[in-house]
Amino acid sequence: MPCYNIHTRQGLMSLHGDLGEPCADCGDVGSLLCDYPVGGGKTCDRKLCEAHGNLVGDDIHYCRSHYREWCDNNPSKKTYQHTQIRAINLPGMALTVMMFLKREFSRRDPGVRCQQVDPFLCSSALPLGRDGREAAEGSVEGAPHESLSAGLQWCLNYRLIEIHWKQQRGAAALPRFALTRAGLSVLEGGHIEVESESEVR
Known part of the structure; x- marks a missing residue:
């Protein structure tokens, strides 16, 4: 083996x-x-x-x-820089994160798109443990193919996902993550233009 x-x-x-x-x-x-x-x-x-x-x-x-x-x-x-982000050029752990969130969204999505998509994106937000906390705090080092937290940070930087803070009684607010419309579009075969000069890797 x-x-x-x-x-x-x-x-x-x-x-x-x-x-x-x-x-x-x-x-x-x-x-x-x-x-x-x-x-x-x-x-x-x-x-x-x-x-x-x-x-x-x-x-x-x-x-x-x-x-x-x-x-x-x-x-x-x-050094080559992407001008577009598509599913085919997502770093490994960024794609993994987005597929987690897409699966949760698909469970709640009624199949009716247009103005109704945002509530279902928000309600499908997931907590992602220690990796999620690290990404939300912006304290991640490493490349987006090396760890879940780095993949999350990469997706946040390019606005493919967003954070929804959930306050729990007697505890600190926890970050929950959901796809944005742009992130959903990328996973469904679309693309977004890269605004910055940063290399997408």
Whole structure:
């Protein structure tokens, strides 16, 4: 049975299971392929994890060696920045968070869209434990493919989700998270324009 080396905030974790070919650069779960053209209409196709898939275009990733080669051949090109956010280019944990929230929304959604969607988005807000508190406090470090809290923070930054504070009797208010209309649109095949110069990764 294959073994994967997964980097977490607590350190290196070994995972046994059949999740496909591991990342060629680190042994983590490989979810991307190197898209570098090698001739004859073919691409490199090395398996890569999110940390080692260097982004050079919208859903176009290069492995480490081909990224270096591409940089050498294109010295004037800056680091690629998405101009749109779509479901296909969401970081792994950001997509995971949004799918949690979409599932809860779908349970409450009457199927009637237009002005009625907002109450159902709000009423489907979920608490997400320690990760949710960290994201709400803005104290998250790390990339949005590394932890749930970083994925939450990323989604908040791009207004794909929002926080609804719920006061509990005798206790501090707890953050609950819900999709925004923009987040719902992205998950349902739409896209939003990126306003800032920040790279979406």
